[in-house]
Amino acid sequence: MKGAEKIFAEVALEISPMPAEAKREKEFALEICRILEKNLKGEGVECAFVGSAARDTGLKGDNDLDLFVQFPRDKSEDYIVKKTFEAARKIPGEWVTHYAEHPYLQAQLGAFKVEVIPCFRMAANGELKSAVDRSPLHMAYLQEKLTxxxxxxxxxxxxxxxxxxxxxxxxxxxxxxxxxxxxxxxxxxxxxxxxxxxxxxxxxxxxxxxxxxxxxxxxxxxxxxxxxxxxxxxxxxxxxxxxxxxxxxxxxxxxxxxxxxxxxFFRPATKAPSRNEVAKKLKARGTHFLLLSFGKPELVEDILVPQLRKTASAITREMRAAGFGVVDYAYYAANNCGVLLELASSQRPSVELVQGPPVREEAACVNFSKAHSAALRGPFVKGDRIFVEERVTERSAKKFLSGLLKDARALGVGANLSAPLKGAAVLEDAELNSVSDDEAAELWKYLSARDYWL
The missing domain is CATH 1.10.1410.30 (CCA tRNA nucleotidyltransferase, domain 2)
Incomplete structure (x- = not known):
């Protein structure tokens, strides 16, 4: 690639921390480590400064410091968490508890966001007691290998x-x-x-x-x-x-x-769109939009986001199965949670195809035919199954979706979201103009989606 190295060299100068900045980070991290070890004297611990700042692979302005407090393997998880929290909280700062596999602490100490994570000492390819035990070993390995x-x-x-x-x-x-x-x-x-x-x-x-x-x-x-x-x-x-x-x-x-x-490596900054721009973009699509907006439960991101993803997928699946043409969908967690559906039309066709059992299941086919004796058309064989066509009772996408939410749990939504979904606001088209600024930004993200390099 002709000219690549010249670009790399120029960009590297702009994104690399200044030597004084890197030195300051390391000195501060090692001082906190020293204090933690002093506060845990007699526990047989070692405090390791790990991560990109420690390995000199971080970007300018990234002031995150990861400190891993390694305990002997004969201690329990509850014990190492308790002792680490006691030691860290002796250091002045607003320590906030976060959760991964087990709890850890985070605080903004001056210019640095410091995370203190308890873990167990581990040998390479040895048995894990917790997933975070690997981090100090990664540090040692990469510190030796990376030029x-x-x-x-x-x-x-x-x-x-x-x-x-x-x-x-x-x-x-x-x-x-x-x-x-x-x-x-x-x-x-x-x-x-x-x-x-x-x-x-x-x-x-x-x-x-x-x-x-x-x-x-x-x-x-x-x-x-x-x-x-x-x-x-x-x-x-x-x-x-x-x-x-x-x-x-x-x-x-x-x-x-x-x-x-x-x-x-560098993209021009874009200004936040006006409400009018969002409204115009929605209208220009010529499609039908539905937005489920509901209160955000107090869940950590690692639990909330997969449940939101599962919920959006389940709702989309039900809408498609019911004959609504879903163009695409999205979900977000802003000040509220939201599931956005873009449909080809605000209504589904007045007739739906109902799939029956495979022809080989004779008794089931007889029962299906009896159950659908008043069908608009059918029963008839198509492929290896029998089908009928029935008249649709509810054609409105908004009303159908509102009906689904009455028994959200049966849809297969995220376990912690079924209750908030019961109180969800279902907005359509122009009603989306009333959402908060945070949610409007999420709508714009969907409407203007583009991978810049294509």
Whole structure:
């Protein structure tokens, strides 16, 4: 790729922390580690500063510091959480409890967002007591393996992915984690080679840095990208990466290979759309919009987002099965939760095709025919089943959807969302203009969706 290195060098200067900034981060993190170890004296703990800031692979302005307090393996999970919380809360700051596999603490200490995570000491490819036990081992492995040029390329890769909206292992993004970025650069040696290779990827892609499976059968992972963790051969580091984001990355690399430009790393800022612009865009589609807007339950993102996704999928499935032409759908968690449906029409056809049992099930076919004796048309055989056509009782999409919500649990929605859905507002077309600014921004995101590199 002619000219790629020149672009990489220029961009790296803009996105890399200044040496003084990096030094300040490390000194502050190590001082907090020292205090934690002092507060836990006699517990046999070691505090490890890990993550991108520790490995010099972070972006300028990312002031997140991850501190892992490693306990001996003979302690219980409740014990290490209790002791870590007591030790951290002796450090002045507003410590807030967050939850992953087990609780951890977070506080804004001056310019830095500090996370203190309790874990158990672990040997490479040893038995896990908790998922976070791997992090200090990742730190040791990557600190030894990554060269300075590769650390620069990790930063460039992160910026490239961030600009494309596919960086982050959060369940709401399902993108590339920082660790995955580091492993990919390590495996492909540099960013240019990674881009050249990824432009030709065809799922599934299998990467095994340490060659754990050279002489044995590769493990089966249901994922487009499988990257075996160098310190835990049973784990796919890319497990959270969605099929869509995998293919977005392939498409992004193909585009960069065709036309190298710094525009892949920096996009111009866009101003928030006016309510009038949102309304015009909705109307210009010439379709029918329904929005379920309901109160956001107090759930952590890792629980809320999968339940929202499940709910949106279940509602869409029911609408399609009932004969409503769903063009597309989206969901969001802003100040409220929302499920947005775009339909071809506000009404479904007056006649619906009702599927019966397979012809081979004689008794079931007889019973089905009797049950539908007043059908508009049929019964008749189509393929290997019998069918009838019935008159639709409720043609309005809004009324039909409102009816579904009366028994939301039966739809197969997220377990924690069935109650809030009963009180959901069902808005259609022009009524969407009354939503909050946060929700209007989500509507605009749907209406203006475009991958900039295509």
């Amino acid at each position: 300075p040029p590769q650390r620069r390329d990790v930063r460039l890769l992160k910026k490239l992915l961030k600009t494309a909206g596919i960086y982050g292992a959060e369940i709401s993004i399902e993108g590339f984690s920082g660790l995955l970025c580091e492993y990919l650069i390590l495996n492909y040696r540099n960013l240019e080679t990674l881009i050249e290779s990824a432009a030709k990827w065809k799922a599934p892609v299998f990467v095994d840095l340490e060659g754990f499976y050279i002489d044995s059968t590769q493990p089966e992972f249901d994922a487009p990208l499988v990257l075996i963790d160098a310190i835990d051969k049973k784990r796919n580091v890319a497990a959270v990466l969605s099929e869509t984001n995998f293919h977005k990355f392939v498409s992004l690399c193909q585009a960069f290979r065709r036309r190298q430009s710094r525009d892949f």
